[in-house]
Amino acid sequence: EPEVTQTPSHQVTQMGQEVILRCVPISNHLYFYWYRQILGQKVEFLVSFYNNEISEKSEIFDDQFSVERPDGSNFTLKIRSTKLEDSAMYFCASRAWGTLSNQPQHFGDGTRLSIL
């Protein structure tokens, strides 16, 4: 069964550095998402992406964050200048288009981001 893949599985970065988290969604999917989960807290929506543009973003997704789908297969999340509070597990998800709204999202394994 097709899967969403995320790399790396664990990223350690110094505060203030830029980091790029990578995701390869399922190939025929059209909706893409990033979520994050700070340790011990709930999974939070960051951003959704459809038709090569952001369709919705949360208040967490400030100017330090950006997303791209540079080559039609990868979907990346960039954090420009990382802060300690960006330490979290980041999940990528993708969803197929369908005439019914009940298409579920498919999730990757996540990238654990640790900011030192």
Next chain:
Amino acid sequence: AQTVTQSQPEMSVQEAETVTLSCTYDTSENNYYLFWYKQPPSRQMILVIRQEAYKQQNATENRFSVNFQKAAKSFSLKISDSQLGDTAMYFCAFMNVDSGTYKYIFGTGTRLKVLA
């Protein structure tokens, strides 16, 4: 704004027994879906079951079933004949269909341990 609450941070159940995980949500929307996802240790989130809000009949998938009480805004997951492989974190998720982005709002999760 929608919220999802899972009031049981951890639960355990003996193998072959039945367990119910609770989830409540708050919304003023009428057109939505509810999902249960399972996240085994160090693995990706996998869809367990989904429920369309307009359907009165409770969804079932093999050993998994839900008790959907729309008026009470309650969406509990029942796992029958629990197996060791059911050990995982379980997330309840809400999706507003009319948002157009199909993003999820998650609960904080319930860690389920199935005991041999």
